[in-house]
Amino acid sequence: MKDFDAIIVGTGQAGPPLAGRLTAAGMSVAIIERKHVGGTCVNTGCMPTKALVASAYAAHLTRRASDFGIELEGVPTVDMPKVMARSHQVTLNARKNNRDWLQSMEKCRLIEGHARFESRHVIRVGEELLRAPRIFLNVGGRAAIPDFPGVDQVPYLTNSSIVLLERVPRHLVIVGGSYIGLEFAQMYRRFGAEVTVIEKGERLIGREDHDVSDAIREILEAEGIQVRIGAECIRLEPHPDGVAVGVDCSEGAPTIIGSDVLMATGRRPNTDDLGLDTAGVEVDDHGYIKIGDDLATTAEGIWALGDCNGKGAFTHTAYNDFEIVAANLLDGEDRRVSDRILGYALYIDPPLGRVGMTEAQALKAGKKVLVGRRPMSRVGRAIEKGETQGFMKIVADADTRQILGAAILGTGGDEAIHGVLDIMNAGATVDALRWAVPIHPTVSELWPTVISEMSPP
Numbered sequence: 001m002k003d004f005d006a007i008i009v010g011t012g013q014a015g016p017p018l019a020g021r022l023t024a025a026g027m028s029v030a031i032i033e034r035k036h037v038g039g040t041c042v043n044t045g046c047m048p049t050k051a052l053v054a055s056a057y058a059a060h061l062t063r064r065a066s067d068f069g070i071e072l073e074g075v076p077t078v079d080m081p082k083v084m085a086r087s088h089q090v091t092l093n094a095r096k097n098n099r100d101w102l103q104s105m106e107k108c109r110l111i112e113g114h115a116r117f118e119s120r121h122v123i124r125v126g127e128e129l130l131r132a133p134r135i136f137l138n139v140g141g142r143a144a145i146p147d148f149p150g151v152d153q154v155p156y157l158t159n160s161s162i163v164l165l166e167r168v169p170r171h172l173v174i175v176g177g178s179y180i181g182l183e184f185a186q187m188y189r190r191f192g193a194e195v196t197v198i199e200k201g202e203r204l205i206g207r208e209d210h211d212v213s214d215a216i217r218e219i220l221e222a223e224g225i226q227v228r229i230g231a232e233c234i235r236l237e238p239h240p241d242g243v244a245v246g247v248d249c250s251e252g253a254p255t256i257i258g259s260d261v262l263m264a265t266g267r268r269p270n271t272d273d274l275g276l277d278t279a280g281v282e283v284d285d286h287g288y289i290k291i292g293d294d295l296a297t298t299a300e301g302i303w304a305l306g307d308c309n310g311k312g313a314f315t316h317t318a319y320n321d322f323e324i325v326a327a328n329l330l331d332g333e334d335r336r337v338s339d340r341i342l343g344y345a346l347y348i349d350p351p352l353g354r355v356g357m358t359e360a361q362a363l364k365a366g367k368k369v370l371v372g373r374r375p376m377s378r379v380g381r382a383i384e385k386g387e388t389q390g391f392m393k394i395v396a397d398a399d400t401r402q403i404l405g406a407a408i409l410g411t412g413g414d415e416a417i418h419g420v421l422d423i424m425n426a427g428a429t430v431d432a433l434r435w436a437v438p439i440h441p442t443v444s445e446l447w448p449t450v451i452s453e454m455s456p457p
């Protein structure tokens with residue numbers, strides 16, 4: 001048995017920085033990883049996908065070159081092994097930097113292997129037993145594969161395997177029309193694949209407002225992506241040309257023949273093989289670890305951070321979990337998950353930057369709202385860049401004038417949304433943004449105009 005002051009399971013977005021803070025405070029730390037250091041974001045998530053999105057954008061811009069008065073000789077081609085090598089290198093560099101960082105921490109031991117509770121404060125990794133009074137679970141999640149008829153008879157891709165694919169599929173069928181599905185759909189279309197997105201809901205990216213969903217569908221369809229919504233009873237079977245995907249949709253043919261299928265139907269937490277029962281750590285019906293507002297689990301001395309606690313599904317929410325735990329344990333603060341104002345982005349092109357409530361959520365919460373909206377075709381910056389798809393929108397409380405939420409589906413939207421995110425965190429009203437003097441020419445410079453034109457929906 002080896003004793004430590006703390007054990008961290010998983011090297012995703014919360015584990016390594018927490019190891020940094022704990023060791024800096026003089027604690028001995030064991031951090032355990034069963035696969036690649038850096039977890040999902042670094043190895044099979046944000047980093048490789050955003051590197052691929054960058055290549056896809058380059059391909060798209062090259063095809064549009066003459067719109068900008070640039071004439072290229074010959075037809076631009078996509079060198080997929082090179083595209084993948086570039087993306088993979090981004091991952092390898094980050095993985096190595098994370099590993100080097102952990103190994104440089106005094107009193108931190110990186111242990112490779114699968115961790116499992118032996119008892120509340122003892123964890124087994126292979127033959128080794130480790131004990132600590134504090135245990136932090138940062139085990140993340142993996143692709144959830146629906147139990148479709150025929151799913152075990154055909155090969156399919158997930159986010160983990162598609163980021164290593166060195167060819168352009170002839171026809172990529174993507175099951176799931178949300179973050180993962182839509183980012184890969186546009187990227188592979190731009191690499192030259194025929195792409196069909198199959199979504200069981202009545203619209204793409206169903207958590208967003210209807211106007212956002214509709215505009216995203218329009219953007220994707222304009223690039224030749226086929227969208228099939230209301231897909232019921234999906235079934236898969238081998239076909240001489242790849243995979244036959246049966247869908248009973250409200251529109252379109254009942255069977256789609258794809259060369260490849262990508263499953264993008266959500267994630268499930270890596271909590272089924274941790275021995276949580278042994279430790280008295282409770283999970284909900286979906287396997288997410290139950291936590292309080294301070295990220296403490298139902299077992300004393302055990303915390304759960306990141307995707308595995310079901311309170312966030314993003315790199316920045318996992319990192320914020322680390323910040324909350326470190327501030328509470330080491331700095332005497334009283335920080336809470338419920339204080340977090342959620343922002344996120346969908347990295348299609350143009351991107352969707354989002355913060356706070358949607359208009360539908362605000363109305364459902366019984367708020368009296370004011371809404372301001374402007375198409376990107378009336379934003380100078382977008383016109384100058386030749387990227388006028390999408391719109392920007394803000395929702396405010398009509399009584400208190402607090403900002404409830406905002407969306408920018410448009411060029412630079414992933415960055416520009418931070419103007420609203422920051423001012424919401426500062427607790428200011430919509431009038432603070434109304435009277436700001438933003439820089440010209442930017443997307444953000446339109447907020448004062450949009451706000452001055454707000455009206456009830």
Ligand SMILES: Cc1cc2nc3c(=O)[nH]c(=O)nc-3n(C[C@H](O)[C@H](O)[C@H](O)COP(=O)(O)OP(=O)(O)OC[C@H]3O[C@@H](n4cnc5c(N)ncnc54)[C@H](O)[C@@H]3O)c2cc1C
Binds near residue numbers: 011042050
């Ligand atoms: C394709 C894709 C794109 C994404 N893009 C974005 C994006 O652009 N922006 C964004 O904010 N988020 C994005 N995300 C989400 C983001 O990757 C996750 O929210 C984030 O990585 C969660 O981090 P985490 O720390 O909770 O866990 P993870 O990063 O999943 O890390 C958990 C680690 O724990 C290890 N582990 C699990 N069980 C054990 C065990 N028993 N023993 C030892 N080790 C174990 C795993 O191997 C893994 O390395 C994306 C996700 C995907 C799949």
Ligand SMILES: NC(=O)c1ccc[n+]([C@@H]2O[C@H](COP(=O)([O-])OP(=O)(O)OC[C@H]3O[C@@H](n4cnc5c(N)ncnc54)[C@H](O)[C@@H]3O)[C@@H](O)[C@H]2O)c1
Binds near residue numbers: 146175176313346
């Ligand atoms: N830009 C980003 O920040 C980013 C990018 C990629 C992934 N992520 C994270 O990864 C997580 C997983 O993303 P995701 O897109 O896989 O999951 P998701 O939960 O966001 O969406 C899954 C989609 O699949 C659909 N679906 C579910 N079962 C289906 C079925 N049987 N047939 C057809 N459609 C079905 C759902 O209706 C939904 O639209 C997200 O929670 C997100 O936080 C974030």
